[in-house]
Amino acid sequence: MGRTRIRDIRHEELINATITAVHKRGYAVVTMAEIAAEAGASAASINYYFGSKEKLMEATMRRLLTLLKQAMLERYATAKTPHDRLMAVLDANFSDRLFTNEQCSIWIQFWANAPYAESLQRLHRINRSRVTAHFRAELRALVADDRRETLREALQCYMDGVWLEAAQSDAPLDPAQARKEAREVADLMLKSES
Amino acid sequence: MGRTRIRDIRHEELINATITAVHKRGYAVVTMAEIAAEAGASAASINYYFGSKEKLMEATMRRLLTLLKQAMLERYATAKTPHDRLMAVLDANFSDRLFTNEQCSIWIQFWANAPYAESLQRLHRINRSRVTAHFRAELRALVADDRRETLREALQCYMDGVWLEAAQSDAPLDPAQARKEAREVADLMLKSES
């Protein structure tokens, strides 16, 4: 038997509702009732499934991290060269699935609140370390030792900065365009090496 | 005569207290009472001087923008070449006065909440436009037309990303080091031009 399927369904529904509600109202002011309404449920049911508002937020952030990890692994599977794999990291960050107004918005808000919530901070650090490690690994074959860290940090901060800017825009984002620009930036930086 | 000096003094004290309190507790949860305590005053006096919590936050953000503007103008005064002026913009962003844990922290939080408060959004857009304009003006003499916008966006997003990362760190920041790295990144990008 499938075990309690209902539990998984509600988890998914409520996390999606959280993403939408936080995007609409802001992390600072969104209420349990608003999130519940977004999912067509009651505030009490959120506590039934997640225990507390904080745990719901943690689960939501974990979901976002999982999506990013998946997007990265998908693209890694087909990438052959270090250059391809570097681009895979960039493409993953700006994939159609992730680079949306809703997700950029909520991502920045979790980010801003990470220093004040142990659980969010932990997740944020894990994620950043993973991206850093990927960049370092691929740049090893592409860039001389003395420039590698400068280039890595530049690229990583650039990606973060693009998300930050995207979170401010209310016009729909264009992931394909973002990928193109990211590649241009990366190639611009790599070119000064060869 | 100096007009009501007391008013100016309290404004300054309360804005400084806001910066400290928001850094310590987080924009999402900081209370009027906490901010007041930080300034050795009462919550009621904040409303006496600012009218509301929202207006206090707006005034605080406006103060941060003024500091950035000043830092930029100071450095512009002595810069002679386009390259010097480009570096002046970078140095201003990472000046000793601005690139501190407290200010990076509060800056990111205002940023994250800008989409949900008309007044913050306005200020944020004005600031971003100003930085964009400066970058464009100086890059005109340094970079070919077809690459200029890519380079500008890369640099600007890089700066934002560095602030974002800095806001997560609890170790004291090193503005001099940040300036050095920013210059390296900028030169790396410019080098691929010549």
Next chain:
DNA sequence: GTCATTTTTTTAAATGACCATTTAAAAATT
């Protein structure tokens, strides 16, 4: 300079909302 008066500044306490979480019971499912 001093003292009464007016104005400005300050805050303790009251007010009125709002909200996360719990509880207890109902509804749905097994």
Next chain:
DNA sequence: AATTTTTAAATGGTCATTTAAAAAAATGAC
């Protein structure tokens, strides 16, 4: 009948803002 899921309503607390009064500072006539 037993178990799981759902929610209306109760609970307990927090907080921004207002109010009313006190304290402090400024004013100005003597």
